[in-house]
Amino acid sequence: MDEPAIRTVAMPRDTNPAGDIFGGWLMSQMDLAAGVVAARHAHGRCATVCVDAIEFQRPVHVGDEVSLYASLTAVGRASMRIRVLACRRLRTGEEYEQVTAAVFVFVALDEAGRPRPVPPLASRPGSRGGSGRRAAND
Numbered sequence: 001m002d003e004p005a006i007r008t009v010a011m012p013r014d015t016n017p018a019g020d021i022f023g024g025w026l027m028s029q030m031d032l033a034a035g036v037v038a039a040r041h042a043h044g045r046c047a048t049v050c051v052d053a054i055e056f057q058r059p060v061h062v063g064d065e066v067s068l069y070a071s072l073t074a075v076g077r078a079s080m081r082i083r084v085l086a087c088r089r090l091r092t093g094e095e096y097e098q099v100t101a102a103v104f105v106f107v108a109l110d111e112a113g114r115p116r117p118v119p120p121l122a123s124r125p126g127s128r129g130g131s132g133r134r135a136a137n138d
């Protein structure tokens with residue numbers, strides 16, 4: 001697996017009233033991870049426009065190390081489709097377990113906050129999974 005876009009630790013402040021890690025915290029980490037990939041590809045300001053098919057598969061517990069893996073899967077004119085996987089690792093263990101997956105769509109913005117074109121998928125060295133421009137919302 002590639003390096004994670006973000007790696008963090010789930011803390012007591014990230015829990016819901018029942019004491020489990022709050023799904024909204026995990027979603028915000030996933031959004032941050034997708035944003036790292038989007039800004040890098042677009043070389044500038046981007047905004048989340050859509051989150052699709054988020055699935056909470058396993059719980060995250062306080063103290064878990066959480067790794068967010070994000071990969072660009074498609075690019076439109078101004079939009080980028082980014083698949084994000086979240087994995088937990090017990091802080092004292094070696095095993096990684098996938099806990100959540102989702103697809104984020106980001107749009108590159110100009111100074112006025114309007115959509116601006118982004119480079120095609122294959123143009124960045126090290127970018128994966130494509131040979132050219134595809135609609136990000138296909």
Ligand SMILES: CC(C)(COP(=O)(O)OP(=O)(O)OC[C@H]1O[C@@H](n2cnc3c(N)ncnc32)[C@H](O)[C@@H]1OP(=O)(O)O)[C@@H](O)C(=O)NCCC(=O)NCCS
Nearest residue numbers: 047048049050075076077078079105107113114115136137
């Ligand atoms: C991002 C934003 C400027 C797009 O404006 P817009 O009028 O929808 O712009 P467009 O219709 O030209 O769409 C731009 C691109 O976004 C895509 N897009 C827009 N809404 C989408 C959606 N719901 N799902 C998937 N893609 C979407 C379009 O398909 C288009 O893709 P392309 O350029 O690759 O063909 C506007 O929606 C916005 O400002 N949203 C708020 C973003 C934000 O604040 N996010 C953080 C939330 S706190």
